[in-house]
Amino acid sequence: xLTRRLIPCLDVxxxxxxxxxxxxxxxxxxxxxxxxxxxRDEGADELVFYDITASPQQREVDCGWVARVAAVIDIxxxxxxxxxxxESARAVLQAGxxxxxxxxxxxxxxxxISELADxxxxxxxxxxxxxxxxxxxxxxxRQYTGDPSKTCALAQRTLDWIEEATARGAGEIVLNCMxxxxxxxxxxxxxxxxxxxxxxxxxVASGGxxxxxxxxxxxxxADVDAALAASVFHSGGIALGSLKAYLRxxxxxxxx
Amino acid sequence: xxxxxxxxxxxGTNIGSVRYALQRLGVDAPLTTDAARIRRASHVIxxxxxxxxxxxxxxxxxxxxDTLRGLRQPVLGVCLGLQLLFTRSTExxxxxxxxxxxxxxxxxxxxxxxxxxxxxxxxxMLRSHPLLAGLPDEAYAYFVHSYAAPVGEWTLxxxxxxxxxxxxxxxxxxxxxxxxxxxSAAVGSxxxxxxxxL
Numbered sequence: 001x002l003t004r005r006l007i008p009c010l011d012v013x014x015x016x017x018x019x020x021x022x023x024x025x026x027x028x029x030x031x032x033x034x035x036x037x038x039x040r041d042e043g044a045d046e047l048v049f050y051d052i053t054a055s056p057q058q059r060e061v062d063c064g065w066v067a068r069v070a071a072v073i074d075i076x077x078x079x080x081x082x083x084x085x086x087e088s089a090r091a092v093l094q095a096g097x098x099x100x101x102x103x104x105x106x107x108x109x110x111x112x113i114s115e116l117a118d119x120x121x122x123x124x125x126x127x128x129x130x131x132x133x134x135x136x137x138x139x140x141x142r143q144y145t146g147d148p149s150k151t152c153a154l155a156q157r158t159l160d161w162i163e164e165a166t167a168r169g170a171g172e173i174v175l176n177c178m179x180x181x182x183x184x185x186x187x188x189x190x191x192x193x194x195x196x197x198x199x200x201x202x203x204v205a206s207g208g209x210x211x212x213x214x215x216x217x218x219x220x221x222a223d224v225d226a227a228l229a230a231s232v233f234h235s236g237g238i239a240l241g242s243l244k245a246y247l248r249x250x251x252x253x254x255x256x
Numbered sequence: 257x258x259x260x261x262x263x264x265x266x267x268g269t270n271i272g273s274v275r276y277a278l279q280r281l282g283v284d285a286p287l288t289t290d291a292a293r294i295r296r297a298s299h300v301i302x303x304x305x306x307x308x309x310x311x312x313x314x315x316x317x318x319x320x321x322d323t324l325r326g327l328r329q330p331v332l333g334v335c336l337g338l339q340l341l342f343t344r345s346t347e348x349x350x351x352x353x354x355x356x357x358x359x360x361x362x363x364x365x366x367x368x369x370x371x372x373x374x375x376x377x378x379x380x381m382l383r384s385h386p387l388l389a390g391l392p393d394e395a396y397a398y399f400v401h402s403y404a405a406p407v408g409e410w411t412l413x414x415x416x417x418x419x420x421x422x423x424x425x426x427x428x429x430x431x432x433x434x435x436x437x438x439x440s441a442a443v444g445s446x447x448x449x450x451x452x453x454l
Binding site: 002003004005040045046067070071072074075076090093095096098099119120121122123124171172201202203223225226255256 | 368376377394417
């Protein structure tokens with residue numbers, strides 16, 4: 001049986017790992033290779049690297065660090081940020097990334113998703129979605145969240161975008177629930193459960209992890225395939241080894 | 257044979273990762289599309305990511321189909337590379353290499369199970385083989401795929417997602433791994449190391 005995945009997320013800015021609160025006020029937390037190896041050793045099932053400055057600055061991902069990570073890491077990793085075309089995706093995949101994740105560029109041009117799926121297969125193509133609940137109660141997508149001065153609120157409903165992205169060839173959805181991000185009060189189970197009910201491909205929960213029980217809850221109540229977290233791992237607040245032991249006690253299947 | 261390990265450059269994007277995994281084992285395997293170089297190798301690895309149709313089309317264009325079918329040294333197909341060893345895949349009209357007589361099919365949709373099958377899943381050994389030497393009883397490997405090969409006499413290990421399928425296959429000198437050994441931590445590294453000692 002497939003195990004549930006735990007995914008440390010490393011936000012990359014100018015070649016270093018950074019972390020913000022509610023997507024703002026980033027501070028440097030460490031070196032890319034050092035953190036990647038530490039999480040591999042602690043039992044991370046996968047890593048995600050978000051180049052958070054690439055999309056707002058309309059830059060493409062620097063493939064140099066991607067290749068350096070690929071050379072030392074023996075678990076899968078996904079690269080996000082600044083992938084705007086089949087060619088830029090190919091460069092990142094050929095540098096050694098296992099998957100590429102598109103967010104803002106896919107909102108700007110949804111056909112990008114099907115172009116990537118046709119070129120590399122759906123299993124390589126992750127669509128990241130930044131979502132926030134509006135005053136009218138609807139979850140809607142946000143674009144260019146890597147830079148608060150450039151972030152846009154779109155009219156598109158998050159649940160509609162999940163369905164469209166999947167139909168166009170997304171092989172996995174990462175749902176970043178921005179209202180929960182960085183505040184460590186738990187994943188947005190309500191939103192993730194709504195997403196799960198219409199998402200036929202793997203769904204990754206993102207935003208809000210703070211305590212061990214948040215992980216058990218999101219797997220049990222939202223049936224997500226993976227849980228992604230950043231600050232709680234970077235700070236050492238939760239060690240992956242003890243998290244996995246706890247999840248096993250709670251009956252959640254995880255890789256030893 | 258003394259020609260070393262080669263990676264067949266069939267256009268799969270995981271080829272760099274496989275090459276790095278071999279480097280971590282101290283083996284520098286060149287990428288090649290040269291038939292003579294492939295025939296001379298001690299071990300041949302056929303990585304692959306993507307769809308069966310375009311991958312076979314590329315092997316046809318490179319005129320490598322007969323070469324790959326005629327090899328006598330250990331050959332390892334990784335992920336899509338495993339699927340290419342079979343007669344055909346329902347993903348494409350185009351025949352595959354036809355070394356193992358069965359058809360690769362799309363994983364069925366089942367309640368609560370997602371396709372693509374993506375993540376770490378357990379390996380169940382069906383028979384012993386030097387390729388599997390030293391594997392722990394509870395061994396997990398990293399899978400990312402939507403199509404899978406059936407279980408048969410060629411199956412060394414199975415994995416279950418909606419149904420059991422072939423995770424590791426062997427027929428004569430041809431081997432295949434549906435998961436990504438290059439991304440399966442210590443388990444994957446051990447399997448690659450074992451393959452290189454065959």
